[in-house]
Amino acid sequence: MENSRLSRVHPPGPEGTYVDGRQWRSTIAAAQAGDRRALDELVEGWLPLVYNIVGRALNGHADVDDVVQETMLRAVDNLGTLRDPDSFRSWLVAIAMRQIRERARRRTTDRLADSDGHDAADFAELTVLRLQLEGQRREVAEAVRWLDDEDRQLLSLWWLEVAGELSRRDLAAAVGISRQHAAVRVQRMKARLETARGIVRALDTSCADLRQVTARWTGQPDSVWRKRIARHIRGCDRCGGHGRRGEAVVPAERLLVGLALVPLPVGFTLSLAFGGKTAVAATAATASVGWSAKVLGALTKPAVAVTASATIVAGGAYVVTKTPEERPPRAAPTALSTARPQAPAQRRSPSGPVPSASPSPTASPSASPKKKREASYGTVVDAVDRAPDPDTPPRALPRRPETGIESTGGAHAVMNHRGDSVTLKGEGYLLVRWQLAPQYRPGGLVMPTWTGLKGRLFHVASGGGRRMDDPVSADGRTSGMGGPDIGYIVLPDGTQQMWQNEYFYLDGTVTLVQNESGADYNISVFPSSRAAVEEDVNRGPDQGALRYGLVRDNGTDTTPVPQYVTRETPEDAAAVAQRSEV
Structure with missing residues (x-):
């Protein structure tokens, strides 16, 4: 497996590839029509990408925050002029680059300006520290x-x-060249x-x-x-x-392929207010978060035909801003969702009995044949799988309700060390992306654990175009779980074979805990969407993947639950046994 983290901005596309604007089409259209929640999602989802572009271009200069905020302001203010939602990513990146160049034109070359930059966070150092390079x-x-x-x-x-967040077309468009x-x-x-x-x-x-x-x-x-x-x-x-x-x-x-975005720094605050506010109200709303005076005037201009706001605070706070009464409507069925996928053969846990069907009070046992009930939730646990044929596309993914996932780690939580954790809450999909680093520390791997589960958690699909046991590729970009020169990473006996991207569906609350001990590994957690899962697992070899993905969700309670999950909150999360029943 490539020893790097593939990254994406929330809820971007199949990690391992750059974010595809097509999956954002409905969100962009809703934001243009004045949907506050869609605008919140758009700003929150793309902020990390903009922050990484600006931060690295300016190497952490004190102007980074201003340029990021001005970029997002201009994007929201001009969202109504975007005619093709598929080009949103290129459009946003081009705005960021224009703001970077505008900042360069404004910047004086005196020594005072240079010294200002030295007081800011060095982005190269942030990259090293936050991504554990x-x-x-x-x-x-x-x-x-x-x-x-x-x-x-x-x-x-x-x-x-190279990291998989942009395409060459985006790069060329942002620079304004062929x-x-x-x-x-x-x-x-x-x-x-x-x-x-x-x-x-x-x-x-x-x-x-x-x-x-x-x-x-x-x-x-x-x-x-x-x-x-x-x-x-x-x-x-x-x-x-x-x-x-x-x-x-x-x-x-080769070193940068699939590398994660640098997370937003703790304390980074982006607050946008639009529509129906006076200049005085806008000033009051933004003064507390340290906005520069030149931004305040823009805040009074309505970007969409509705009062809207979006607030992103890095470090310990939930990122998705929503109120209980503002639950978005469920998506209407599509041609994809109406197709009835063929369910795979059911796997049964040896430790979990399948409940028998209850007899109907009005039916005679001899009048109708007995019907075998499906195994109840929690009795079917992920087991070691057989690698699917790389040339066989996966079946369709059943549709489940999506009202959004909140994460204490934000849109992109990175867990590098034993004891790191992220708590997830809501109803929807999430992505866990793996980075294995046998060149640093091979050996036995202690799996992460899902603890404190309230509600239900399913293993939905595996993707990313490769499995951890895939062999070294001809171009050298993937190296499986190690090799003779650097050592191997070894999974615990009976552990489900992992892929680069592992998708889950949550309806409730759960905490994922990093239990690194022995082999070195990092995991990133992103709120995701069904559309992102579908696009990822169906990304075939012609799109740079080694193999198609694998769909595990069959739309019923017989969908496997993760092997390492418990409703308890143990003192040592690494002690949770395999084949847990929930």
Whole structure:
């Protein structure tokens, strides 16, 4: 399995691919028509992507928050002008890049402006810390500091293209050039990035000659010192040509493929207010969250024909803003939902008896044949599966009600360490994406655990285009659960084989706990949707997947529940037994 996190912004498309605007068509149309909840979802869903583009382009400069907020304001303010919802992603990214360039034109070049940036959070450092990057992935993130502004702007898009969040069409449209020209620009930027990586590696060596060259260096990357250090590297056998500890240098695109978005920082607040407010009311509403004065005027302009608001607060707060009385209507049946999928053979847990049918008080036992009832919820637990044929598309996914999932981890919760957890609440789909890192720590894997379940939880589907036991691919982008050179990750006996993306359906409340011990792994959790699941599992080899996905939900209580789930809240979540019954 590719040792990286595939990422997506909430509720974007099949992780492992870039977000497809088509699945947002109905949400965008509703927001344009004045639906407050749709507007909330749109802003909340796409904010992480915008934050990552701006943050990396400006490398965490103090202006990042302003540029992100101005981008979202302009997007909402001009949403009614968007004629093709399928192009929403390209349209939004282009707005972000225009705001970045506008900020560059406004920015003065005096030393005061430069010092302001040093007081802000270094985005390269945030990337390393928040995504727990090590080795050459860390090296790539640190190398970004050595790029010029123009290269960093392009890299902010290319990074997300490689990670699966954007397409090349989005990149070219955002920069305002053709795809052919974009390819040339990207190649040049990558060459400079490799030079910067060489500088990061060299500075990590004990080369006495390099220490002499950098004796008067202040430690702040700039173009002058980039050229000086690069010149030294080209003539130094000790500093040039190899990775740390003599390892082969892996191309940046292979290191970044599927890498997650950097989560919004704790305390980051985006508050938008639209329609029916006076300038005084808008000022009062936004002063408390530190908005700049230049934004206040825009707040009084109605973006849609309804009073609407959206508030995103990172760190410990629920992200989806909704009130109990504002439950969205259930989607009308579609051609996809009316098709009756063929249910797979039912699996029965050896520890769970199947209840017998209760006799009807009005029917004679001899008058009608006995009907076998389906197993009740909780008695059918996920078991080890047989890998499906990669060339066979999965059956259709049954339709279940979706009113939204709230997450204490926000739209993208990343759990890197033992004891990390996220609590989910609501009725709808969610995605758990796996990152295995056997090159850091192979061995036995202790599975994460679902605890404190109130309601029902189903295992819906597996996707992402690959299973954890898939072999190394010809292009080297996937490596299964390890290999002889780096060691292997081993699943507990009887554990359901995992895929890159695992989808679940929740109707209630549950907490997912990371139980890392032994093998190194990270998991990301995203509120999702049925449309995203369908698109993911049906993404065939012609769309870059190794295999089609697998649908487990059959629309009944016989749909498997996760192996490691309990209604209890144990002191040690890692102790929850396999084949739990709920």
